[in-house]
Structure formats: C-alpha cells, structure tokens
Amino acid sequence: MTTTIDGARIAREIRAGVAERVARLTPDGRVPGLATILVGDDAASAVYVAVKRRAVREAGMRDVHRHLPEEATHGTVAAAIDELAADPDVSGILLQLPLPAHLDAAPLIDRIPVAKDVDGLTTASAGRLARNERGLRPCTPSGVIELLDAEGIELKGACATVVGWGELVGRPLAQLLLRRGATVTVAHEFTADLAAVTRPADVVVAATGVRGLIGPEHIKPGATVVDVGIHRTPDGLTGDVRAAELDGIAGRITPVPGGVGPMTIAMLLVNTLRAAEWAAGREAVPA
Numbered sequence: 001m002t003t004t005i006d007g008a009r010i011a012r013e014i015r016a017g018v019a020e021r022v023a024r025l026t027p028d029g030r031v032p033g034l035a036t037i038l039v040g041d042d043a044a045s046a047v048y049v050a051v052k053r054r055a056v057r058e059a060g061m062r063d064v065h066r067h068l069p070e071e072a073t074h075g076t077v078a079a080a081i082d083e084l085a086a087d088p089d090v091s092g093i094l095l096q097l098p099l100p101a102h103l104d105a106a107p108l109i110d111r112i113p114v115a116k117d118v119d120g121l122t123t124a125s126a127g128r129l130a131r132n133e134r135g136l137r138p139c140t141p142s143g144v145i146e147l148l149d150a151e152g153i154e155l156k157g158a159c160a161t162v163v164g165w166g167e168l169v170g171r172p173l174a175q176l177l178l179r180r181g182a183t184v185t186v187a188h189e190f191t192a193d194l195a196a197v198t199r200p201a202d203v204v205v206a207a208t209g210v211r212g213l214i215g216p217e218h219i220k221p222g223a224t225v226v227d228v229g230i231h232r233t234p235d236g237l238t239g240d241v242r243a244a245e246l247d248g249i250a251g252r253i254t255p256v257p258g259g260v261g262p263m264t265i266a267m268l269l270v271n272t273l274r275a276a277e278w279a280a281g282r283e284a285v286p287a
Contacts, residue, residue: 002247005226005254010150011143011262015059018269022060025276032091032276033062034118034268035084039077040070040100049096055265061272064090070100077103081111091276092118092136094268115279118271120172129175136271141173143263144205144226145180151252153203153224156181161198163187163214163240164207169228173205194218206240215242222251228260 022031034056038049049065056063064087066080077095084090093116099105114124120138128135148155160177164170165188177184187197198204198218206214207228219225229240239256246253254260 002250003252005147005151005252005259007143007147007254007259008262010147011266014146014263014266015055015269018266018273019059021273021277025273025280030089030280031060031062032272033064033087033089034272035064035066035087035090035093037066037068037077037080037084037093037095039068039072039096039103042098045096045098052094052265052268055269056272059269059273061091061269062089072100072103074103074108077108078111081108085111085113085116090116091279092116092272094119116275118268118275120271121168126167126172129172132179136275137176137267138168138172139267139271140169140207140228140260140264141176142267142270143260144173144228145176146267147226147254147260147263148203148224151224153252155203158182158202159185159200160203160205161185161187161201162205162207163194163198164205164209164228166207166209169207173207177203208240210240211238212242213240216245216249219246219250221249225250225253226260227254227256230256230261 036049036053038045053063053065068076068080081093084093093112095109097105110122112122114122114135117125117136120136125135129137155177160182162170162174165186170186174184174186185197187194191197195218199220201223203224204219205226205228209229211231225241225246227239227241231238237257243253
C-alpha cells in the first residue's frame with residue numbers, strides 16, 4: 001500500500017508550534033512582523049498574499065502590508081523595501097512574485113537585507129546556503145525537508161533525485177538534501193533519460209511545472225515521491241506526478257493539494273519567527 005503524506009496536518013502542527021513560541025517570545029510585547037509587498041492587481045498573487053497575511057495573523061504575528069500600483073517604478077518599490085528594512089518592528093520582508101513586466105525582480109529582491117529575507121531568495125541567502133552558513137532558507141525546499149523528517153525518512157545515505165533545476169525549488173533543495181547526507185542527482189530539461197536517473201532513487205522530488213511528467217516508469221517500488229507541482233485543470237488541482245498510477249508502487253507520496261503547498265506557508269512563518277529570534281538575541285545574520 002502507498003501511504004499518502006498528510007502535508008496539511010504536518011503544516012498545522014508546525015504553525016501551532018510557531019504560535020506558541022510567538023506568545024512567549026518576549027515579555028515586552030514586541031512580536032515578529034512580516035511585511036508583504038504586492039505590486040499590481042494580479043488576481044492569483046492577491047490570493048497568495050491574502051493567504052500568507054491570514055497565516056501571519058493567526059500565528060499572533062504583526063501583519064504589515066504594502067500594495068503598490070501596477071505602474072509603480074523601480075524606485076518606488078525600492079523605497080518601500082528600504083523603509084521596511086529600516087523598521088525594527090518588521091522581522092521579515094516578502095516581495096510577492098511575479099512582478100509586473102516592466103520591473104526587474106532580481107535587484108529588488110537583493111535590496112532585502114539577508115537578515116529579513118524570509119523567502120531565502122537574495123543572492124546573499126543563496127550564498128549562505130551554498131557555503132552551509134547560517135541563514136534563512138527558501139520556504140518550499142525547507143518544507144520538503146520537514147515533510148520527509150516528519151515521516152521518519154532517513155536521508156543520510158539515501159539516493160535522492162530532484163527533477164527540476166529552478167532557482168526557487170530544485171537547486172536549493174538539492175543543497176539541503178546534500179547537507180543531510182543524501183546522494184543527490186538533479187534532472188532537468190536536458191536530461192536524456194529521465195527514468196534512468198529517477199528509478200534508482202529512494203526519494204524523488206518533482207518540481208518541473210510539467211503536469212503529469214512523473215509516472216510508474218520513473219519510480220522504483222517503495223520509493224518516496226514528493227510532488228511540488230500544482231496545476232489547475234477542469235477536474236481540479238493536480239501535480240507533476242501521475243499519483244493515481246503510483247498507487248501500490250510508491251511507498252509514500254504527497255498529494256496535490258494538501259502536500260507541499262501548506263508546508264510552504266508554515267515555513268514562511270518559521271523563517272519570520274527565526275529572524276525575530278535571531279534579532280532579539282542580537283545574533284541576526286549580518287545584513
């Protein structure tokens with residue numbers, strides 16, 4: 001039998017733990033604060049930001065939000081980031097992506113101080129991850145690691161294949177898995193024989209944005225399969241994995257929805273709390 005990994009339950013437990021820690025963080029009433037910046041009126045982005053803001057409030061954190069118009073200039077967005085960076089009540093800053101087409105995301109993201117980079121996307125944060133130095137890690141890759149830990153899946157000595165080499169998930173996840181002692185293979189669009197590199201793996205993570213790419217031909221019996229993809233179809237949400245075809249083959253599998261998605265929000269809260277705790281202890285990551 002294939003076991004479905006209940007990411008929603010694990011995420012609820014993490015969020016409850018964050019709320020407990022927030023309640024006792026400091027006696028003077030200063031609580032962590034997450035600042036979200038939304039540029040424009042993209043409907044999907046607005047929904048994502050609303051979900052994040054609600055989670056922040058439910059955790060007892062301070063919700064700070066900046067909604068800038070679609071036509072906002074680079075200078076306007078940069079000024080908003082700088083204002084929040086200087087605010088001691090803001091523990092973390094999240095610039096919602098994608099930005100309007102006329103804005104270049106990379107230099108704006110890099111304006112976020114590494115100590116407040118709760119998305120773990122700045123160049124400085126990426127460098128700290130690569131050098132195994134303390135820093136805030138990208139939320140979705142961290143959520144995958146938390147899922148595997150919660151399921152008691154031993155990563156040290158395991159063979160793991162990450163399908164997808166994107167900057168948001170694939171590359172940072174490969175580094176997190178390496179840090180845990182896994183032997184890691186990264187497959188991508190130029191991989192000649194995908195099944196040849198996924199089928200030997202004990203853990204397969206699909207983060208490609210290609211609906212239904214991974215099926216029985218890619219997975220050995222008993223392997224753990226983590227599906228990071230999410231796609232809207234007339235029949236509902238689905239992922240990068242043909243999950244129904246892996247029933248009875250995979251040992252464990254994450255569902256879509258209810259798998260990795262809830263963990264991303266949970267780890268955003270963890271990062272915000274961690275940033276606040278480091279700052280309160282005067283041990284923040286250098287800016």
